[in-house]
Amino acid sequence: MGRIQLKQVKKAFGDVVVIPPLDLEIVDGEFVVFVGPSGCGKSTLLRLIAGLEDTTSGVIEIDGEDATALPPAKRRLAMVFQSYALYPHMTVRKNIAFPLRMAKMDQAEQDRRIEAAAKALNLTDYLHRRPGQLSGGQRQRVAIGRAIVREPAAFLFDEPLSNLDAALRVGMRMEISELHKKLKTTMVYVTHDQVEAMTMADKIVVLQAGVIEQVGSPLDLYHTPRNKFVAGFIGSPRMNLVEGTEAAKHNATTIGVRPEHIDISTTEGLWQGTVGVAEHLGSDTFLHVHGVPGCDPVTVRIAGDVALNHGDTVHLTPRADQIHKFDAQGLRIS
Amino acid sequence: MATQHSRSAARIMMAPAVFLLLVWMLVPLCMTLWFSFRNYLPLRGGDLGFAGFNNFTRFVSSSAFWPSVLTTLIIVGGVLLISIVFGVLLAILLDKPMWGQGIVRILVIAPFFVMPTVSALVWKNMFMDPVNGVLAHLWRFFGADPLVWLQDASVFSIILIVSWQWLPFATLILLTAIQSLDSEQLEAAEIDGATPLARFFFISLPHLSRAITIVVLIQTIFVLAVFAEIFVTTGGAFGTRTLTYLIYQRVLESQNIGLGSAGGVYAIILANIVAIFLMRIVGKNLDN
Numbered sequence: 331m332g333r334i335q336l337k338q339v340k341k342a343f344g345d346v347v348v349i350p351p352l353d354l355e356i357v358d359g360e361f362v363v364f365v366g367p368s369g370c371g372k373s374t375l376l377r378l379i380a381g382l383e384d385t386t387s388g389v390i391e392i393d394g395e396d397a398t399a400l401p402p403a404k405r406r407l408a409m410v411f412q413s414y415a416l417y418p419h420m421t422v423r424k425n426i427a428f429p430l431r432m433a434k435m436d437q438a439e440q441d442r443r444i445e446a447a448a449k450a451l452n453l454t455d456y457l458h459r460r461p462g463q464l465s466g467g468q469r470q471r472v473a474i475g476r477a478i479v480r481e482p483a484a485f486l487f488d489e490p491l492s493n494l495d496a497a498l499r500v501g502m503r504m505e506i507s508e509l510h511k512k513l514k515t516t517m518v519y520v521t522h523d524q525v526e527a528m529t530m531a532d533k534i535v536v537l538q539a540g541v542i543e544q545v546g547s548p549l550d551l552y553h554t555p556r557n558k559f560v561a562g563f564i565g566s567p568r569m570n571l572v573e574g575t576e577a578a579k580h581n582a583t584t585i586g587v588r589p590e591h592i593d594i595s596t597t598e599g600l601w602q603g604t605v606g607v608a609e610h611l612g613s614d615t616f617l618h619v620h621g622v623p624g625c626d627p628v629t630v631r632i633a634g635d636v637a638l639n640h641g642d643t644v645h646l647t648p649r650a651d652q653i654h655k656f657d658a659q660g661l662r663i664s
Numbered sequence: 665m666a667t668q669h670s671r672s673a674a675r676i677m678m679a680p681a682v683f684l685l686l687v688w689m690l691v692p693l694c695m696t697l698w699f700s701f702r703n704y705l706p707l708r709g710g711d712l713g714f715a716g717f718n719n720f721t722r723f724v725s726s727s728a729f730w731p732s733v734l735t736t737l738i739i740v741g742g743v744l745l746i747s748i749v750f751g752v753l754l755a756i757l758l759d760k761p762m763w764g765q766g767i768v769r770i771l772v773i774a775p776f777f778v779m780p781t782v783s784a785l786v787w788k789n790m791f792m793d794p795v796n797g798v799l800a801h802l803w804r805f806f807g808a809d810p811l812v813w814l815q816d817a818s819v820f821s822i823i824l825i826v827s828w829q830w831l832p833f834a835t836l837i838l839l840t841a842i843q844s845l846d847s848e849q850l851e852a853a854e855i856d857g858a859t860p861l862a863r864f865f866f867i868s869l870p871h872l873s874r875a876i877t878i879v880v881l882i883q884t885i886f887v888l889a890v891f892a893e894i895f896v897t898t899g900g901a902f903g904t905r906t907l908t909y910l911i912y913q914r915v916l917e918s919q920n921i922g923l924g925s926a927g928g929v930y931a932i933i934l935a936n937i938v939a940i941f942l943m944r945i946v947g948k949n950l951d952n
C-alpha cells in the first residue's frame with residue numbers, strides 16, 4: 331500500500347514561503363511525476379513527503395495515517411537522490427544491505443533480497459565493488475537497488491537521471507518504468523525533463539512557484555492545458571502563444587498552437603513570414619519563422635525533411651480544431 | 665600529463681629545496697651517528713677517541729632506558745586517544761549551526777597558538793598547583809584533599825597538558841573533513857532507518873578515517889619529541905622521563921655527548937618502529 335495525501339501542506343524557510351498551502355492525492359500504485367521550472371519547489375515537496383523537512387503547517391497522510399510528525403525511517407518510503415548518495419566506503423552489497431541491516435533483518439532473508447535485487451538490476455557482477463569503481467548508470471542502479479530491497483510503500487525519486495548521458499537516460503527511463511509495472515508500487519518522481527514526464531507518468535503534477543498549476547494524465551495536459559503556463563511548459567518544442575489581433579479574431583487574449591499543429595505552404599496561408607533558423611533533424615524539421623504579428627518567432631514542426639532554409643518566405647496555417655484559447659488571466663477558454 | 669621537457673624543468677626548480685632539505689637533515693644525522701661512536705666528554709678532556717659500540721650498550725643497559733621508552737609510548741598513546749576522541753566530538757559539535765560560531769571556533773583553536781613552555785607553565789601554576797590551583801580549589805569545594813597532580817598523577821598530567829595543546833589541531837582537521845561530508849548521504853541513511861548513533865558509526869566515522877589517519881601520523885611525530893612540557897613541569901621526575909628527556913640528561917646533565925648521541929640513534933629507531941606500526945594499522949586509509 332502506498333496512498334499519500336497532502337492536506338493544506340505549507341512550507342516556509344524563515345519568511346520565504348516556498349510552498350503555499352497545497353492539496354494533493356497520490357493513489358496507491360500510481361506513477362506521479364512532479365514537473366516545473368527550476369526552483370519551483372519540486373525537491374522541497376518531495377522532501378516534505380520523505381520527512382526530511384518539517385511542514386510549516388498542514389497534514390501529510392500515508393495510507394490514511396497521519397505521518398506529519400513521523401521521522402523519515404518510520405514512513406516506509408524509499409528515496410533515490412540525484413547525487414545517488416551511495417555510501418562510498420561500503421561495497422555495493424553492503425550499500426544495498428544497509429537498510430535491511432538497520433532493520434535488523436535476519437541474514438538469510440537479507441541475502442535473498444539482495445540477490446533478487448542484484449539480479450533484477452544487473453548488478454550481480456558488481457556486488458563486491460565500491461561505488462567509486464562503478465559507472466554513473468551502475469551507481470544509479472545501486473541506489474535503486476538500495477530502495478527496492480526495503481519493499482517500501484512508495485518510492486521517491488529526485489531527478490535520478492539528470493547526471494546521466496542522453497543514451498543511458500533513455501535506457502534507465504525504461505528500466506524504471508518496467509520496475510514500476512513489475513512492482514506496482516507507488517512512485518513519486520521529480521524531473522524537469524519533458525520526455526521523462528510524458529513517457530513515465532500516470533499522472534503529472536505541474537508546479538510553479540510552489541503552486542500546483544494542473545494535475546492530470548500526460549495526454550490530458552497535452553490536449554487541454556488548464557492555463558497558459560501549463561500550455562507553454564508541456565510539449566516540446568514549446569507551444570506558440572500568439573497575442574494581439576490574431577488572438578482577438580478568436581475572442582481570446584492569447585491563442586496557443588503547438589508547432590506540430592501548423593500547416594506550412596510556400597504559396598498561401600493565414601500568416602506569412604520568413605524562415606530564421608531551420609533545424610533539420612532528419613525525422614523532423616523545426617522551422618523558426620519570423621514576421622508573424624503577436625508571436626516571434628513561430629516554431630513549426632514538419633515531419634520528415636523539407637527543402638526550406640534560412641530566408642525562405644513561407645505561409646503558415648494553424649489547424650482550426652487545435653487552437654487553444656486563453657483569457658486575460660491566462661486561463662483556458664474551453 | 666607531464667612532458668619530458670616539463671619534467672626536467674620541474675627537477676631543476678625543485679633542486680634547491682631538495683638540496684636544502686638534504687643538508688638540513690643529513691648533516692645533523694651524520695653528526696649524531698659520528699658522535700655516537702666517539703668517546704666525547706666536553707668537560708672531561710673533550711673528544712677522547714673512538715668508542716666502538718660502547719655508547720650503545722651503555723645507553724640500553726642503563727636502568728632508565730626501558731622505562732623511558734615505555735613512558736614515551738604511553739604519552740604518545742594517551743595524547744592520541746584524547747585528541748582523537750574529543751577532536752571528533754568537538755568537530756561534530758562545531759559543525760552544527762549555532763549562535764556565535766565564528767568566535768567559538770577561534771576560541772577552540774586558540775590553545776594551538778600558545779607556546780608549549782607557556783601552556784605548560786600555565787597548567788602547572790594556575791590549574792595543577794596543589795595550594796592555589798583552580799583544580800585544588802575545585803577539589804576542596806567538594807571536600808576532597810587536593811591532588812598533587814604533577815607528583816601523584818604525573819604522566820597523566822603531562823598527557824593532559826600535551827593533549828590540550830594538540831586538541832585544536834585535531835579538531836580543526838576533523839572539522840574540515842566533516843564539513844566535506846555530503847549531507848545527502850546522512851539523509852539517505854536517515855531514510856534507511858539508521859539511528860543517529862548508527863549514522864555516526866556507519867557514515868560519519870568512516871568518512872573521517874582519512875583525516876584521523878593524518879592527525880595520528882602528524883601528532884605521533886611531534887609528540888614523540890615532546891620536551892618543553894616535561895622540562896618546565898616535572899623536570900623528568902616522577903616517572904615522566906621520556907626518551908627525549910633521557911637523551912637531554914645524558915648530553916647536558918652528564919656532559920656525555922657520545923652517550924646522548926647513541927640515545928639519539930635509538931630515538932630514530934623507536935620513531936621508525938612506531939611509524940611502521942602505524943602505517944600498518946592506519947596507512948591503508950590513505951590509499952583509495
Ligand SMILES: Nc1ncnc2c1ncn2[C@@H]1O[C@H](COP(=O)(O)OP(=O)(O)OP(=O)(O)O)[C@@H](O)[C@H]1O
Nearest residue numbers: 343346348366367368369370371372373374375522
Ligand atoms: N534550506 C533552504 N532554505 C531556504 N530556502 C530554501 C531551502 N531549500 C530550498 N529553498 C528554496 O526553495 C525554493 C524551492 O527549492 P527546490 O529545491 O524545491 O526547487 P526545485 O524545484 O527542486 O528546483 P530544481 O529543479 O532546480 O532542483 C528555491 O527557491 C530555494 O531557493
Ligand SMILES: [Mg+2]
Nearest residue numbers: 372373374488
Ligand atoms: Mg530539485
